[in-house]
Amino acid sequence: MRPMPESIATIIGSSRQLLPASDSARIDCELLLCLCLGKNRAQLIAQDDEKLTSKQSKQFCSLLKRRQEGEPIAYILGYQEFWGHNFLVDKHTLIPRPDTELLIDIILDRFDHKPRTIMDLGTGSGALAVTLKQTRCDWHVLATDLSATSLNMAQQNTPADTSIMFLQANWLDCIDNACIDLVVANPPYIASNDPALANLRFEPRNALVSADNGLRDLSKIIGQAEQVLTIDGCLLLEHGYTQQPEVERLMKTAGFRTEKFNDLSGQPRAMIGYRK
Ligand SMILES: C[S@@+](CC[C@H](N)C(=O)[O-])C[C@H]1O[C@@H](n2cnc3c(N)ncnc32)[C@H](O)[C@@H]1O
Incomplete structure (x- = not known):
């Protein structure tokens, strides 16, 4: 034109x-x-x-x-809607996806307003942490990311009346005792040779790609979670649609009881591991 x-x-x-x-x-x-x-x-x-x-x-x-x-429309506009709110995004931050709203549904269905300590690992734009803190005001919410620019964006996306603790950390390395009731994460889980990456070339690679056929970060989080969760705590993970059997195997090996979920298009997309 x-x-x-x-x-x-x-x-x-x-x-x-x-x-x-x-x-x-x-x-x-x-x-x-x-x-x-x-x-x-x-x-x-x-x-x-x-x-x-x-x-x-x-x-x-x-x-x-x-x-x-x-270029994704969200980067041109500078925001993406998630759970009814606009979250600022830029090329350093993953655009939150409608499929990730599934994690919010799963949590709100299973956990009432009772005060709990929860962690959102790899918070990106802060979409999960901010939505959870706003819908469960009495929860103590910690949000982490390895990327300082993502943490900065997540902080900008946190309304002044919403209190979230932000930490720059490599997955659960920052926690050394069993004090977390719920860990939620949507980690990078795409294999480095996945052709789908061609359509995701505007988004940060370190938010998308994980070694070992996409499983390294999922596996690291599952391996660490058992040490930081309270006795009846649980771990909720988003994963790739072909990864459910392997994620289930890793969770079971780590001693979790599992529950599986499909996304909006019916694909396997998330799993909870319960410590008991
Ligand atoms: C798929 S994005 C998810 C972003 C956001 N939680 C969402 O669902 O829209 C993965 C996030 O994990 C972060 N990340 C990657 N490696 C990490 C690590 N070793 N420790 C903590 N965060 C990491 C990335 O910076 C990115 O923000």
């Missing part, structure tokens, strides 16, 4: 042609227009005969180009 003033309706009507490779072309175009015009989606649709100024048009074209080159 050339930067010539067109109406909102014309641009939305051509979204398929503008973003042929996107499976969310219309919504992507709408969100980019919202950003350039300073409108929300309801205003955009209600005022769709409005023409873009040439400055707005230029900005739209440059954002559109980034999207055409495959």
Whole structure:
């Protein structure tokens, strides 16, 4: 598209042609227009005969180009919605996925408001830690990451009235006694030769890829968890859809009783290990 003033309706009507490779072309175009015009989606649709100024048009074209080159819409907008809230993201932070909301569902279904100490390992944008602290206010929530830039982003995503302790740490190396009731983690679990990485090239590799066919970080966390969990504590892990048998084997070897879960598309995606 050339930067010539067109109406909102014309641009939305051509979204398929503008973003042929996107499976969310219309919504992507709408969100980019919202950003350039300073409108929300309801205003955009209600005022769709409005023409873009040439400055707005230029900005739209440059954002559109980034999207055409495959950059995720969340990085262009600077945020991603998770559990009904917008979390700031940038190229140093993994974009939280709808599938990871499964971990929140599992936790809220099983654990009431009773005060507990929980840890979100590899917090990234802070999506899990912030959502859990906001839905279970009496919980003591610790969030860790090896990446200082991710921790910084997670802190920015934490509202002033929400208290979370952030620590820069390598998985559970920072805890030396059995004081945690629940450990939750969505660690890197993609094998370094997985062709799916081609579509994830904008996201930080250290948030995605794990050695040993994607299992090294899962295995390290499972091996450490038993030492830090209280007697009736448990470990909840997200994993790759082919990894469930191996994750179950690792959990059972570490002495956990297991429960398995599928994601939104019915693929094996998460497992809880109960200490008792
Ligand atoms: C798949 S991302 C998950 C981010 C976030 N929890 C989410 O679900 O959207 C994995 C996170 O683990 C962090 N990480 C990688 N290796 C780590 C390690 N050895 N110790 C702690 N965090 C690590 C990465 O920086 C990244 O933020």
